[in-house]
Amino acid sequence: MSACQGGDQSGVGGRPVLESKNLTDKDIASLQRLEVLWVKDPPQYQRDKLELLAKTPAAGPWLAKSLTAMAVKAYDNMVGQQVRVRDFMRSEQGNKSFLGRTREEMQSFGQMGRDAITVYLLRDKRAQIREVGIILFENTPGEDLFPTLEEEYVRDDLNSIRAILQICAERPGSKRSLSLIFRATGHASWKVRGLAVRPWGTCMRVQKDPDAAKNLWTFYGREGDEFVRKQTLLAIGELKDSNQVRPLIEIVEELERSGKRAESQEAIRALEILTGSRPGKTASAWLKWLNG
Numbered sequence: 001m002s003a004c005q006g007g008d009q010s011g012v013g014g015r016p017v018l019e020s021k022n023l024t025d026k027d028i029a030s031l032q033r034l035e036v037l038w039v040k041d042p043p044q045y046q047r048d049k050l051e052l053l054a055k056t057p058a059a060g061p062w063l064a065k066s067l068t069a070m071a072v073k074a075y076d077n078m079v080g081q082q083v084r085v086r087d088f089m090r091s092e093q094g095n096k097s098f099l100g101r102t103r104e105e106m107q108s109f110g111q112m113g114r115d116a117i118t119v120y121l122l123r124d125k126r127a128q129i130r131e132v133g134i135i136l137f138e139n140t141p142g143e144d145l146f147p148t149l150e151e152e153y154v155r156d157d158l159n160s161i162r163a164i165l166q167i168c169a170e171r172p173g174s175k176r177s178l179s180l181i182f183r184a185t186g187h188a189s190w191k192v193r194g195l196a197v198r199p200w201g202t203c204m205r206v207q208k209d210p211d212a213a214k215n216l217w218t219f220y221g222r223e224g225d226e227f228v229r230k231q232t233l234l235a236i237g238e239l240k241d242s243n244q245v246r247p248l249i250e251i252v253e254e255l256e257r258s259g260k261r262a263e264s265q266e267a268i269r270a271l272e273i274l275t276g277s278r279p280g281k282t283a284s285a286w287l288k289w290l291n292g
Contacts, residue, residue, distance in 0.1 A: 018061040018064075018065065018112075018115055018116060018119060019058075019061040019062045019065060020058040020061070022058065023056070023058060023059060023062070024056075027052070027056050027058075027059050030048070030052045030056075030059070031052070031059055031062055031063060031066070033048065034048060034049055034052065034063060035066055035070070038067070038070070038102075038105075039070070039098075041101065049063070060109070060112050061112055061115075061116065063109075064106065064109050064112050064113050064115075064116035065116050065120060067102050067105060067106055067113075067116075068106070068116050068117060068120045068121055068132070068133075068136070069120075070098075070102060071099055071102045071103075071106075071121075071132050071135075071136060072121075072129060072132050074097075074098045074099040074102065075099060075128070075131070075132045075135070076128075078099070079128075085099075085131075085135070086131075086135065089103075089135050089138065090138075099135065102136070103135065103136045103138065103139060104139075106136050107139065107140055110144075111148070114137075114140070114144070114145070114148045115148075117133045117136050117137060118133070118148060118152050118160065120133075121133030121136070121163075122134075122152065122159070122160040122163040122164070123157050123159050123160045124159060125159050127162075130159065130160075130162065130163040130166075133163060134163055134166055134167055137167055138170075142171065142174055142176060145167075146174075146176040146177075146180075149164050149167065149168070149180060150176075150180065152164060153180060153183070153184075158189065158191065158192065161184065161187075161192055161195075162192075162195060164180060164184075165180075165181060165184055165192075165195050165196055165199060168180050168181050168199060168203075169181070169198075169199035169202065169203075172199070172202045172203045172205075172206040172207070173203075173206050173207065175207075177199075177203060178200070178203040178204070178207060181196050181199045181200045181203055182196075182200055184196035184200075185197055185200055185219065190225040190227060190228055193223070193225070193228045194225070194227045194228045194231045197216070197219065197228060197231045197232050197235050198231055198234060198235045198238065200216075200235065201216055201235030201236065201238055201239055202235075202238065204216075204239075205238070205239050205240070212239055212241070213236060213239055213241055213243065213244055216232055216235055216236050216239070217236070217247070219232055220232040220233065220236070226260075226262070226263060229263060230262070230263055230266035233248070233251070233263070233266050233267045233269075233270045234266065234269065234270050234273065236248065236270055236274075237269070237270025237271060237272070237273035237274040238270075238273055238274075239274075240274060241274070242274070244274060245271065245274060245275060245290065246290065248267055248270055248271050248274070249271065249283055249286045249287060249290060251264075251267050252264050252267045252268055252271075252282075252283040252286065253283040255267060256282070256283055264283075265281065268281055268282075268286070271286060277289060
């Protein structure tokens with residue numbers, strides 16, 4: 001809790017600071033004690049936390065920030081032990097682990113906890129740190145989570161948008177996931193559009209949108225970036241719609257004529273995903289396969 005001593009209120013790299021530096025030495029000592037209690041997990045943590053926050057509400061954001069830091073350390077320890085963290089955290093044992101307890105505690109903080117996860121984890125340029133934020137948000141109910149994600153998306157921070165898209169992709173049945181992902185398909189950054197298009201296809205497939213293929217082909221036709229176009233072809237393959245086999249073969253033919261080999265190979269990969277077959281790497285091979 002050395003950061004409680006004060007510092008630049010503008011934050012690191014222009015990042016906002018959620019905490020007030022105007023804490024007394026006694027408050028700082030209480031926060032440090034709470035950190036130790038949380039690691040040990042004794043019953044008096046909750047009692048002492050409630051007592052401190054009732055007396056000094058400004059200590060809350062500091063505690064939330066501290067727990068995000070401890071969550072990162074716990075994640076790093078598991079990675080160091082070669083644990084598959086995402087899978088582990090979806091198990092009963094993971095829920096009872098230190099990181100699982102911290103996830104539950106951050107959720108109990110309400111908006112204060114969600115703000116800390118967003119600012120200190122989702123906006124980080126390092127994918128591993130963003131991953132911790134995604135884990136901490138994993139069990140958050142949609143009615144609490146999506147207002148936070150929607151507000152954060154508007155900030156147009158590319159790091160947090162990457163995390164938001166991943167969170168939404170893992171909730172493909174949610175209309176609000178679909179809305180945020182679709183919004184990202186119109187982003188000015190090709191990186192964001194490329195990250196959004198396959199989750200968009202997945203959401204449409206899960207939600208049984210009858211226009212899913214039509215929407216993706218329209219998007220493909222107007223997209224100018226090669227990476228995004230290739231991701232769109234894969235999204236079409238992932239629809240698992242047999243009606244898209246012939247259109248994909250036709251696009252392979254067109255791309256071959258245009259000399260766009262990299263894109264044609266991605267269309268073939270989409271066909272492989274769709275059909276589970278591998279007749280070859282050319283349009284003629286796939287036409288032969290299609291016609292028996």
